[in-house]
Amino acid sequence: MSDLDLTKIGNILKTQRLAQNLSLRDLSAKSNIAASTISQIETGKTSPNLMSLKALCDSLKLPVSALFLDDAADRIKLVRKSEQQTFVRNVSNGKESIESLITKGTNEMWGGIINVPAKTDSGNYSRHGGEEFVFILKGTLTFDLEGNETYLLEERDTLYYPNYIGHRWRNDTDEDVEFLIVTTSPYNF
Incomplete structure (x- = not known):
């Protein structure tokens, strides 16, 4: 050096x-x-x-x-709408889309918009390093933190938690739900 x-x-x-x-x-x-x-x-x-x-x-x-x-x-990383990537994954009774908002950088943080179809859930609990922040953009989503409460989140509600706590979500409604998720660890699709 x-x-x-x-x-x-x-x-x-x-x-x-x-x-x-x-x-x-x-x-x-x-x-x-x-x-x-x-x-x-x-x-x-x-x-x-x-x-x-x-x-x-x-x-x-x-x-x-x-x-x-x-x-x-x-x-400093600028990601234009045309550079954002959308991923689709199978969930119960449908497909969940994940729009990755951060596609460049050092992978210290990741953000995306997740669309959860009506009457679907994310499946098993997810656990990983870092912390996570959720902001409901549209609809009502049930968020389950393992060993803690189950939270009913409505439009503009937020939830913040350490990622080592198992977490999963479900949409019990007849409408699609859209939420912003920001995590301090890379997201696994």
């Missing part, structure tokens, strides 16, 4: 650490890397190995890829 790369990586790590109100000792405890080593990495005085970078990034909840992007402009 060049000196410029080391300085940039150090600045990103330090900015993230300070944004999370963590001291060097706090980050050291979370990452199992000596505070003095973290300080040297942040100031560009030492070249960290990949395992150290991963440990620091995991502790800061920062993707390692963020350290190697040229600048913030690399993280």
Whole structure:
């Protein structure tokens, strides 16, 4: 790595650490890397190995890829309507369409519009990493969080939950339901 790369990586790590109100000792405890080593990495005085970078990034909840992007402009992605992709999957009694709104980027987040036909459900509980946000655009949808409540969501209602909780939905109505879903992990079709 060049000196410029080391300085940039150090600045990103330090900015993230300070944004999370963590001291060097706090980050050291979370990452199992000596505070003095973290300080040297942040100031560009030492070249960290990949395992150290991963440990620091995991502790800061920062993707390692963020350290190697040229600048913030690399993280901005415009997806035109013509570039959006629609997927169809079989569900009980019909086919559910999923319009992927985010087709570019580093896969740190995914968003889509899901159309749930009348009298269908998503099937078994789904579990994955990250968090998920649901916003009902049209209709009424029953959302089931395993081991928790079942929620009846109506137009403009929102639901936010960690993805490690099993989740599934069903449309008990005679009308199609459309909802926006945003998740911090890639969506499996």
